[in-house]
Amino acid sequence: xxxxxxxxxxxxxxxxxxxxxxxxxxxxxxxxxxxxxxxxxxxxxxxxxxxxxxxxxxxxxxxxxxxxxxxxxxxxxxxxxxxxxxxxxxxxxxxxxxxxxxxxxxxxxxxxxxxxxxxxxxxxxxxxxxxxxxxxxxxxxxxxxxxxxxxxxxxxxxxxxxxxxxxxxxxxxxxxxxxxxxxxxxxxxxxxxxxxxxxxxxxxxxxxxxxxxxxxxxxxxxxxxxxxxxxxxxxxxxxxxxxxxxxxxxxxxxxxxxxxxxxxxxxxxxx
Amino acid sequence: xxxxxxxxxxxxxxxxxxxxxxxxxxxxxxxxxxxxxxxxxxxxxxxxxxxxxxxxxxxxxxxxxxxxxxxxxxxxxxxxxxxxxxxxxxxxxxxxxxxxxxxxxxxxxxxxxxxxxxxxxxxxxxxxxxxxxxxxxxxxxxxxxxxxxxxxxxxxxxxxxxxxxxxxxxxxxxxxxxxxx
Numbered sequence: 001x002x003x004x005x006x007x008x009x010x011x012x013x014x015x016x017x018x019x020x021x022x023x024x025x026x027x028x029x030x031x032x033x034x035x036x037x038x039x040x041x042x043x044x045x046x047x048x049x050x051x052x053x054x055x056x057x058x059x060x061x062x063x064x065x066x067x068x069x070x071x072x073x074x075x076x077x078x079x080x081x082x083x084x085x086x087x088x089x090x091x092x093x094x095x096x097x098x099x100x101x102x103x104x105x106x107x108x109x110x111x112x113x114x115x116x117x118x119x120x121x122x123x124x125x126x127x128x129x130x131x132x133x134x135x136x137x138x139x140x141x142x143x144x145x146x147x148x149x150x151x152x153x154x155x156x157x158x159x160x161x162x163x164x165x166x167x168x169x170x171x172x173x174x175x176x177x178x179x180x181x182x183x184x185x186x187x188x189x190x191x192x193x194x195x196x197x198x199x200x201x202x203x204x205x206x207x208x209x210x211x212x213x214x215x216x217x218x219x220x221x222x223x224x225x226x227x228x229x230x231x232x233x234x235x236x237x238x239x240x241x242x243x244x245x246x247x248x249x250x251x252x253x254x255x256x257x258x259x260x261x262x263x264x265x266x267x268x269x270x271x
Numbered sequence: 272x273x274x275x276x277x278x279x280x281x282x283x284x285x286x287x288x289x290x291x292x293x294x295x296x297x298x299x300x301x302x303x304x305x306x307x308x309x310x311x312x313x314x315x316x317x318x319x320x321x322x323x324x325x326x327x328x329x330x331x332x333x334x335x336x337x338x339x340x341x342x343x344x345x346x347x348x349x350x351x352x353x354x355x356x357x358x359x360x361x362x363x364x365x366x367x368x369x370x371x372x373x374x375x376x377x378x379x380x381x382x383x384x385x386x387x388x389x390x391x392x393x394x395x396x397x398x399x400x401x402x403x404x405x406x407x408x409x410x411x412x413x414x415x416x417x418x419x420x421x422x423x424x425x426x427x428x429x430x431x432x433x434x435x436x437x438x439x440x441x442x443x444x445x446x447x448x449x450x451x452x
Contacts, residue, residue, distance in 0.1 A: 002401045006435060007367035018410040167380070248358045248388060250273040258446060260275065260333060265439045267329040271294055271432055 003128035007032070012118045013152030015126065020044045020145040027132040032124030039115065040134045046143040048134035049114035056110070058085040058103070065106040067098055083182060084137030108141045112148065119152045162220040165227065169205040169216065172237040173223065176230055186231070195222045201238040275377070276336040277438065278353055279323070280378055281363035282371035286395040286425035287339040288323050290363055293431040295325030295337060322390045350378075354385040362392045363425065364412070366402035372411045389441040393434045395422035 003018075007030070015028060023044035030037045040048040050056045059080070063073040080088060092098045105201045134140060188196060191214070198208045209219035226232045279287045323339030338353050354360070360382050364375045374391075382390065394405050394416060403411070409420050419437050424430040 001405055003403060004401065009370035009373060018407060021410050022406060167384070216377065246420070248275070248356055248386075250275065254446075256433050258443075261439055261443055261446065263333055264275070264335055265436060265443075267327060267335070268294075268432055268439065269433045271327070271428065 003033065003130075005126060007121055007124050007126055012121060012126075013149055013151070015128075016115075016145050016149050016152065018064045019128075020149065024128065024130070025133070026128055026130040027134070028126060028128050030118065030121060030124055030126045032121045035121075035124075037114070037118060037121075038134075039118065040132075041142070041145075042133070042140070042142070046111055046115065046145055046148065047140040049118075050134075050137060051114055051117065058088050059112045060106070061106050062092075062098065065109060067102055067106050068092075072097070085139050086137060089139055103139065104141060107139055108143055111141055111143060111161070115148050116151060158221075162217060162224055165224050166205070166220050166234070169209060169219070170237070171234045172201045172202045172204050173199045173208075173226075173232045174235050175199060176233050186229075191218070192222050192225070195219065196226070199232060201235050204237050226230070273333045274336060274359045275333070276338055277435070278340060278357045278360040279363060280350070280360055280382060281393075281395075282365065282368075282374045282378065284368075285363040285371065285375070285410055286423075287363050290361070290395070290423075290425040290431055290434075291323050291325035291337045291339050293426060293428045294327060294435065296328060297326050301383060311339045318347070328413070330448040350381060351385050354382055357386060359386055359389040359391075359442050360386075361438060363395050363423070364392060364408060366394045366396050366405075366408060366422075367399045369403060369411065371395050372408065376412050389438060389445050391419040391421060391434060391438045391441060393421055393425070395423045395425045395448060397422040398424055 010268075012030075018024070019028070019041050025042050025044075027038050027040040030039070035052055037051045038049070039046065044152055059068070059073055059076040062068045063070070068076075077172070078087065080091075083091075089100075089103050092103070191212075194212045195208055198211060205219060205223060208214075210218065212219065214222075223232070227234070249260065251257060251260070279290050281287055284378075323337075325337040327335040327337070329335055338357075340350055340353055362375060362379045362382070365371055379390070379392070392412065394403075394408050396402055397405070403419055405422050409416075412420075413421055419441060421434055421437055422430075423434055
């Protein structure tokens with residue numbers, strides 16, 4: 001079955017996490033506006049990455065990482081264009097120009113750099129082609145995704161932190177009753193003042209966002225700052241009753257509740 | 272006459288109305304209206320604006336009501352009202368539309384905040400070619416392994432029965448563990 005969607009909805013970090021947890025083998029194809037990329041995995045490990053038509057063969061990578069000289073690179077391009085990466089690697093090792101470990105480290109660094117670039121892609125289509133692997137003549141690396149995911153997660157962390165701190169914008173805000181606190185003495189940005197001017201238990205945070213024309217993350221970021229500074233606190237919008245204890249069962253007797261659930265089960269089974 | 276209720280929730284066009292329709296003994300009392308948003312109209316023509324309402328008579332003394340929530344975010348003020356006194360809830364996810372997974376997760380957390388009752392997640396439309404695999408959906412929704420995430424076809428009565436039964440089994444387990452009040 002297809003694993004496809006838009007990076008706007010499922011971030012690149014989330015896809016990597018999914019590939020890692022599910023030990024997937026295949027190639028992730030990303031198409032953002034004006035750019036494409038392919039990232040391959042084997043059993044949940046990163047093996048290959050390429051952006052668009054950027055030259056990504058072994059000679060280019062070794063040249064980029066300065067493992068071979070410009071003259072050596074030119075010679076390979078001129079005379080060795082027909083040989084595969086694996087053959088080239090073997091020849092360079094046998095010639096004592098480079099070690100196997102250096103080749104692998106260079107390729108790993110190249111893959112890592114490409115994947116880091118992918119984290120900035122927040123818009124574009126993606127699809128995961130199961131069992132599609134990079135061309136056989138390419139040297140594959142084998143990189144754990146955890147470190148890469150951690151890097152990407154740093155970028156998501158702010159958003160998640162904000163959501164944890166302010167799970168719902170349906171609540172309202174009120175200024176804290178702190179003796180001596182004077183808003184006029186506090187340096188606030190224009191955006192912060194716009195939000196502050198609408199703070200009252202009558203307005204939900206959603207309403208404040210709407211009237212200030214801020215999106216969820218913008219208004220959360222500002223409110224988070226005000227909360228951290230102890231200037232405001234979250235309250236239930238005024239006029240809205242607190243949720244009371246509402247019983248799910250029509251009876252409080254445990255035996256009757258069990259009987260009720262068993263009757264429900266028997267009825268559903270008989271449908 | 273005793274009544275209990277379960278809530279069927281999920282994002283827009285996840286299949287909540289079909290789910291209830293598949294098992295309700297009465298024609299689902301639906302409050303569908305033509306979709307006003309152009310983007311959403313491309314997905315379906317009409318949507319539930321207040322709630323869907325289905326019924327299963329258990330015996331002379333007990334009736335189960337199924338309430339479907341409106342899927343569009345702008346009607347979420349109805350969610351808290353509908354969640355009052357529910358025995359448990361079912362979150363329906365459209366397996367073909369990963370763009371709705373984040374919203375599904377948010378709906379799930381909102382309902383959990385309203386009432387910490389048992390729940391199950393139904394991965395609907397699993398018969399479609401583009402459907403995500405259930406375990407992939409679990410990762411995308413960041414569901415713990417102990418949360419029931421079941422493949423589902425909301426238009427199929429047996430499939431819907433299975434989801435309802437799994438929710439009831441979860442309720443039983445929580446009752447036996449003394450977690451369910």
